[in-house]
Amino acid sequence: MVFYILRRVVSVIALMLVMSAVIFATTTWLPGDPAVSILGIESSEQQRAEVRELYGLDDPIPLQYVRWLGRALEGDLGRSIRTREDVGQMLASRAPITLQLTFFALLVAVAIGIPAGIFAARMRGRLTDDVISTLALIASAIPFFWLGVLLIMIVAVRLHWLPASGYALFFEHPLESLKLMILPAIAVGGSMAALITRQTRSAMLQVLNEDFVRTGRAKGLREDQVVLRHALPNAMIPVITVVGLQAGALLGGAIVTEKVFAIAGIGSMVIDGIFNRDFPVIQGAMLFIVLCVALINLAVDLLYTVVDPRISYR
Amino acid sequence: MSLTSLQSAADPAPHKRPRRKGLLGMVIASRRGAFGAVVITAIALIAIFAPCLAPYDPTRIDYLAIAKAPSAAHLLGTDEVGRDILSRLIFGARVSVVVVVSSIGGAMILGSAIGLIAGYSRGLLDDLAMRIVDSILAFPTLVLALLVIALIGPGLTNAIIAMIVVYTPSFARLVRGETLTLRNRDYVSAAMMGGARPAQILIREILPNLAGNTLVFASLLASTALITESALSFIGLGVQPPVPSWGYMISAGMQYWSAWWISFYPGLAIFIAVLGFNFLGDALRDALDPTLEAGR
Numbered sequence: 103m104v105f106y107i108l109r110r111v112v113s114v115i116a117l118m119l120v121m122s123a124v125i126f127a128t129t130t131w132l133p134g135d136p137a138v139s140i141l142g143i144e145s146s147e148q149q150r151a152e153v154r155e156l157y158g159l160d161d162p163i164p165l166q167y168v169r170w171l172g173r174a175l176e177g178d179l180g181r182s183i184r185t186r187e188d189v190g191q192m193l194a195s196r197a198p199i200t201l202q203l204t205f206f207a208l209l210v211a212v213a214i215g216i217p218a219g220i221f222a223a224r225m226r227g228r229l230t231d232d233v234i235s236t237l238a239l240i241a242s243a244i245p246f247f248w249l250g251v252l253l254i255m256i257v258a259v260r261l262h263w264l265p266a267s268g269y270a271l272f273f274e275h276p277l278e279s280l281k282l283m284i285l286p287a288i289a290v291g292g293s294m295a296a297l298i299t300r301q302t303r304s305a306m307l308q309v310l311n312e313d314f315v316r317t318g319r320a321k322g323l324r325e326d327q328v329v330l331r332h333a334l335p336n337a338m339i340p341v342i343t344v345v346g347l348q349a350g351a352l353l354g355g356a357i358v359t360e361k362v363f364a365i366a367g368i369g370s371m372v373i374d375g376i377f378n379r380d381f382p383v384i385q386g387a388m389l390f391i392v393l394c395v396a397l398i399n400l401a402v403d404l405l406y407t408v409v410d411p412r413i414s415y416r
Numbered sequence: 417m418s419l420t421s422l423q424s425a426a427d428p429a430p431h432k433r434p435r436r437k438g439l440l441g442m443v444i445a446s447r448r449g450a451f452g453a454v455v456i457t458a459i460a461l462i463a464i465f466a467p468c469l470a471p472y473d474p475t476r477i478d479y480l481a482i483a484k485a486p487s488a489a490h491l492l493g494t495d496e497v498g499r500d501i502l503s504r505l506i507f508g509a510r511v512s513v514v515v516v517v518s519s520i521g522g523a524m525i526l527g528s529a530i531g532l533i534a535g536y537s538r539g540l541l542d543d544l545a546m547r548i549v550d551s552i553l554a555f556p557t558l559v560l561a562l563l564v565i566a567l568i569g570p571g572l573t574n575a576i577i578a579m580i581v582v583y584t585p586s587f588a589r590l591v592r593g594e595t596l597t598l599r600n601r602d603y604v605s606a607a608m609m610g611g612a613r614p615a616q617i618l619i620r621e622i623l624p625n626l627a628g629n630t631l632v633f634a635s636l637l638a639s640t641a642l643i644t645e646s647a648l649s650f651i652g653l654g655v656q657p658p659v660p661s662w663g664y665m666i667s668a669g670m671q672y673w674s675a676w677w678i679s680f681y682p683g684l685a686i687f688i689a690v691l692g693f694n695f696l697g698d699a700l701r702d703a704l705d706p707t708l709e710a711g712r
Contacts, residue, residue, distance in 0.1 A: 125563075125567075129566075239694075244687055245646055245666075246643075247646075247663075248687070255676050255679070259673045259674070350554075350556035350559065351559075357562065358647045372562060377652070388563055388566055395559060399554050
């Protein structure tokens with residue numbers, strides 16, 4: 103077990119090294135002189151030379167990479183060319199919001215998907231099952247950012263039930279944050295809820311046919327005990343796999359959905375960075391996203407082996 | 417014994433398996449398959465005949481008709497600068513078709529080539545290729561697309577390149593797996609013994625037998641590709657205005673919340689197209705899946 107975890111951690115570090123090199127190399131090779139980006143077109147050749155000297159922009163690229171990586175490991179990701187803001191501080195203030203949205207979206211997906219899937223499986227072949235299955239099929243085809251726009255139009259603008267945009271951190275203003283997070287979390291988590299519904303339904307149908315479920319019923323257990331205590335845990339393994347595989351996708355969804363709800367998270371940082379060709383910002387944000395995805399994948403791998411004891415640690 | 421008779425006697429190639437109905441017949445036999453086929457055909461026709469179908473020039477700005485509600489003159493209303501939404505939707509179908517076809521098509525060709533070579537050669541080359549493929553596959557579609565766009569910049573062509581990068585590994589994995597199985601078939605061994613060169617074996621013997629599954633996979637990925645492209649255009653990193661794209665049109669309506677039609681109809685178009693691709697892909701998979709066929 104310890105060896106397995108170590109091996110996975112080493113592979114995450116290796117992946118991060120490769121990805122950081124790719125991110126650094128391509129952003130460094132972007133067309134255009136970084137010295138001009140920093141100083142503006144009006145600058146003199148002498149000023150540009152000074153800036154190149156200051157930032158070591160004339161050094162060989164591998165040397166620049168090692169220096170950049172060393173500083174990044176110390177938490178120094180450079181400054182935004184545009185706003186002179188510290189990239190590490192930008193990340194520190196924006197990342198919690200994006201991660202919070204991703205987490206709430208996951209919560210929405212699980213809270214809707216699992217009960218709906220169980221219910222559909224128990225009502226198999228009846229109208230309820232048909233309705234849930236059809237809704238899940240439709241929900242999985244709705245573009246998530248359009249769902250966000252629709253939610254604002256209906257719930258916020260028409261009905262005035264919830265605010266249309268803004269954000270607050272849960273640990274600072276719990277109630278306010280919940281109110282602001284409901285709509286974006288539904289938008290990001292909606293299609294995943296549909297996916298979980300379908301997966302739970304089919305896994306439950308399979309498990310409900312197993313011998314131990316029949317035994318449970320035969321010995322006189324109540325139906326809800328059979329379903330919740332005996333069938334459900336066994337049906338959860340494929341569901342957790344799907345949740346794990348999709349958790350990274352939620353992060354991507356959150357980045358785009360931030361734009362819909364005017365949330366200043368990592369998303370706007372990346373998008374503005376790309377438009378302004380602000381390479382320290384792009385590098386920092388991308389490095390953070392890649393790290394998050396790698397850590398999510400690692401967590402899922404480990405969780406999977408914990409949930410299903412039949413999986414061996416090779 | 418000639419090579420062809422040896423081939424058919426030893427192991428009949430699956431793509432020659434007789435079918436009771438044609439593929440199209442099997443697809444449209446199911447209600448969902450029929451819906452998918454109709455939707456996708458309709459979108460393709462709309463894209464081709466856009467200039468004949470659109471009532472207005474999709475880029476013509478009319479400051480006297482800004483954000484007008486749907487009416488007889490503008491069936492789906494006008495947008496934030498008075499352009500006809502129906503006309504922009506019709507021309508937007510072109511962008512969607514171009515992006516989906518070129519990105520999925522490009523990824524299919526590139527991924528199949530990598531998968532065929534890796535699966536056929538095995539060994540070090542296969543190991544190396546699959547390591548790279550697996551590490552790319554660890555990234556969610558949208559995150560990877562954003563990463564590529566961050567590196568090469570926004571725009572239509574770059575969005576297509578980003579999506580080719582995103583989808584190539586999936587095709588490489590699928591084709592490599594099938595190639596590993598197919599290369600041990602008797603008819604492939606027969607072709608090898610007959611002195612065929614590897615390229616000939618790959619193209620004549622192996623490729624035709626994995627083409628079906630690859631196409632089904634492509635049609636299932638098409639809906640994801642459409643959503644990814646729309647999402648990129650929505651945040652302004654994909655197709656650049658004034659070219660009408662469905663994703664960008666949704667974001668344009670966000671400054672006019674009371675004019676719901678500006679954002680609503682483009683989203684509906686994406687939704688219907690995605691539903692169409694999903695249903696068509698599912699029906700194609702069911703029609704081509706030999707295990708399901710045997711069970712019928």
